[in-house]
Amino acid sequence: MNAVNESWISAVDTGVLRLITAGSVDDGKSTLIGRLLYDSKGVFADQLASITRSKYKRVAASEIDLSLLTDGLEAEREQGITIDVAYRYFATPLRKFIVADAPGHEQYTRNMVTGASTAEVAIILIDASRVQDGQLLAQTKRHSALAQLLGLKHIVVAVNKMDLVGWDPALFEGIREAYAKLAQQLGIAEFHILPISALKGDNVVERSEHTPWYSGPPLLALLEGLPVATAVDEGSSSRFFVQWVIRHGGHDVNDFRGYAGQLAGGRLSVGDEIKVLPGGQVAKVARLVQFDRDVESVLAGDTATLVLDRDIDVSRGDLIVQSDAEVRVAKEFEAELCWLDQQPLNPLRQYWLKQGTRLTQAKVKAVHTRRDMHELQHVEAGGGLGMNDIGRVTLVSRDFLALDPYAEQAATGAFILIDAATHQTAAAGMVR
Template sequence: MNAINEQWQAAPETSVLRLITAGSVDDGKSTLIGRLLYDSKGVFADQLQAIAGSKYTRAPDSEFDLALLTDGLEAEREQGITIDVAYRYFATPARKFIVADAPGHEQYTRNMVTGASTADAAVILIDASRASDGRLLPQTKRHSTLARLLGLRHIVVAVNKMDLIGWDRAVFERIHAAYRDLAERLDIPAFHIVPLSALTGDNVVRPSERTPWYQGPPLLSLLESLPVDSLDTEDQARFFVQWVIRHNGSGPDAFRGYAGQLRGGAWRVGDAVQVLPSRESARIAALLRGAQPVDQALPGDSITVVLDRDIDLSRGDVLVDAQAQPALERDFEADLCWLDQQALNPARLYWLKQGTRLTQVRVQAVRTRRDIHELRSVDWNGTLAMNDIGRVQLRARDPLVLDDYDAQRATGAFILIDTATNQTAAAGLVRR
């Protein structure tokens, strides 16, 4: 522990990697995260005592059931499955991690979408004992499809339970070939693959002597080395107004600022901006981080913007660079991941929430639906049911600032909300 503390003290500011584990039921996702936490010294003694004394433990008396570190709901422990997304945090001297453990059941695919929407990387588990013939399970294909649609920059395939097949290299190679074919069909540009056992810890944190034929790093070392990119690939700034801050009314020292989070490019005091949808222009008179004035704001900063002139500007409006020309439209296409138990009803209106913008929208047509088994989109003129993914045509009541999701997540992503139940009905990705 002293060596670890010395490393922490000597290490510079560390980056944060957000990752999600996905895969089919019983592939060992919760156990893998528990192993990462346990072997990286990210578990407190009282947590170990709690899971050791749990009535739901399925481990031998001398071992811990590491899956219980993430499966915290009573129903999860009782059934031995993951139902909701569980977030865990741990760190090494090289990096900090935020890990989302997603359910494997098809019924809870929508929970995987929630966890993956803010992730940088996906660890997709495959049970080597169930895929020994090289045939991948439907949930492996579905979660890989979602990871590609949501633009996750890194995909790591963890071939788990290698201990159950005697660390057979031939089985690993068959699974590798099957996933390579899947990646080509989904247009996944690259992926990493690691043979491991979450139960025994082989190739999770430390290299395993049981895989002399595997020349790559263990899983944790691989995750430490993945580059962390900005969520926004464009240099153009996008700033949704979250809150209008007013002080001192209309007095001579009156203050009016616009609070929100900057996405995309950087801003400096004096930069020219425009307001959408009104297309009014102004210059930045001041930038505040909390109550502290700053000269510059970077992507991801939560700031207050003060403009050099009064403009009709309220929650949901968007500030962009003066030279930017994002689309401002009511009609657009998007990929929808349907999340609600009630199927899509084209005759109904839904609330659309994009950033802090809220407006009504109607789904005018369903163009295609993605066939998970065939891994392609097929023409479709029906509805979308829970867990379906389809390309749709929408019409909004008000003009929206729209960017393609792959170019700018801030203005390329939205959710649909059922106006009657207030349930989240779908996650949407703008396609231009």
């Protein structure tokens, strides 16, 4: 648990990094993102003028309230809190960033989950002035547990407001030790930790003169150097959900029939033998079409149209994988649900389950346990789940589903539940 792993720092253009800020209320998440935007020249002049004139400023008249760059809702500015996830984009010569500002309040846990579902890095903020006797706040624990649950690749702990505690190295070390214990308890293998002041800009973009005892890089340099999944792991299994069946010239003998979608993981090439799930029919890839041209292969993230060497039954929602891929096909399975709806889980209600492009009916057969985010352990669920609860359940679907554990393949390991009566998104799920 070192402050920073120097082997992770590089100086090459490494693409787009998606990150989310999390932590407790008033830890300075919005201010930190505002500081990153401001210091990296990612703010337009009219935006600065707008927040400078804002009646909701909470800083000295001569200073800029950088939190207003992300807290754009009227209710957020009135109360001085973040309610919904706000996304911002900025870039440096080395990397592009998409950053999500998540709410800190417990009642908005579901917003944090949706924001973190597409992120690769979580910046967990800790207010140094609010840590007493090495006791981390409940939301710090909750958001760290959610980051681990959602499989975020990197955890960066930013100990904020160090200027309010006189840049005390002993206090910082105590927080580092407390978070190391929490990380071990949650199963977080490695994290980075650094002292900052988001309001003043210390150790955010430039090194601070107040921390000669800190040997690591500032936050932006650390984020620029973190490795992300930019290179395609061609050894990973391909997953291709069929989004659209394309037909041209259906009256001709040699009519065109292709299957359009986006490849998740690995590589597909012309000549590869594939199978279509859940049915299990086998064929070979005869053509791969992108826009108006044929290509020999496609990589993860590419959209393409597959043409097979023989006619088989393939519909929207089917999954195309390599013929030797081991994918579980089942109607009954266990999953972890994060309940998003204000209506609590009712096992008697009918839900729609959406996985990729497949849509089927499903019911919750049993609720096994619920995660107690204060004690960080599984407890008896008591029969149901309420809004913001996370629990282990057994689901039964009407149709067969191709399933992978979420930790191994998010494309086939993630799904949502939709209330059949209200059409509200009821839960986000992860196959275990």
